[in-house]
Amino acid sequence: METTIEVRGLRKSYGSAVAVDDLTFGVAPGRVTGFVGPNGAGKTTTLRLILGLDRPDAGTALVGGRPYLSLRGPMRHLGAMLDASAVHPARRARDHLLWMAHAAGLPARRVDEVLDQVGLASVARKAVGGFSLGMRQRLGIAGALLGDPPMLIFDEPVNGLDPEGVRWIRELLRSLAAEGRAVLVSSHLMGELEDTADHLVVIGRGRLVADTPVETLLAAASDDRVVVRTDRRRDAMTVLSRAGATVASGGPGQVTVSGLPAERIAAVLTGEGVPFTGLAGHRASLEEAYMELTRDVDYRENA
Ligand SMILES: Nc1ncnc2c1ncn2[C@@H]1O[C@H](COP(=O)(O)OP(=O)(O)OP(=O)(O)O)[C@@H](O)[C@H]1O
Secondary structure, eight states, X not given: OOOOEEEEEEEEEETTEEEEEEEEEEEOTTEEEEEEOOTTSSHHHHHHHHTTSSXXXXXXXXXXXXXXXXXXXXXXXXXXXXXXXXXXXXXXXXXHHHHHHHHHTOOTHHHHHHXXXXXXXXXXXXXXXXXXXXXXXXHHHHXXXXXXXXXXXXXXXXXXXXXXXXXXXXXXXXXHHHTTOEEEEEESOXXXXXXXXXXXXXXXXXXXXXXXXXXXXXXXXXOSOEEEEOSOHHHHHHHHHHTTOEEEEOSTTEEEEESSOHHHHHHHHHHTTOOOSEEEEOOOOHHHHHHHXXXXXXXXXXX
């Protein structure tokens, strides 16, 4: 069975509001695909359609080549965490997972394995009502991992987590992809996916905005600016603009230069006797690349 999730021409409206509008993308194995868009962009609706929790008005969502609801033992194919708070507060963590495992025909030993994997083994017999948001997210992730599936979906797993929790999820997602699994993770904050996602599917108002490798997006957003570190800022700006560069003060001890390659900048400064301590290319952050990408997309309601 192929380990890809394929969404084709997916469409879903609620009354007159179009939540997902002719959406097409794929989620490949062995990488983390970030599913990004502002609040209300249609991410959760899309994930619900993939899982068969809602019916599309048009289009298809296939999991390993088949609709999720037609899979035998679906949790062995695709694991998902959509709403980590949807567990009865009186239920103990281990009992919750045992119930899930039983319903899915999975062995009870998987419950202890996933509790260990997500770091909840020591609180396995505690009621979920006393869990922090981070612990609930971990429990939700444990549920997704229960069937040891080759495909995984996580809806906003980083929401409300402390930096330690964010780091943990980031490493988990990377390791799941490194094992060859297809991992789809949604977020409304691009910065959260920095150092995590290999590929991005960006949506706005239900429509596809971009489907691109992260590297390609970053390269396109990183321009030819070079940052020069020097104590003689004024002199550096004078000689570099005379040499044809566009210069700007880049803050204390820094000049931002564009229009000249780094080697030429170094040669001009050296030739004119202007000392400098560093030259570095400007590399865009994922957040900057996202702003660039979505600058012309109108997200306003009813726009
Ligand atoms: N059951 C529903 N009934 C009516 N409207 C809905 C329903 N579910 C979603 N919507 C609407 O569809 C649009 C997309 O919502 P969705 O939750 O999919 O977005 P999202 O990208 O996941 O946003 P968030 O990051 O806030 O979760 C929104 O305008 C939302 O109000």
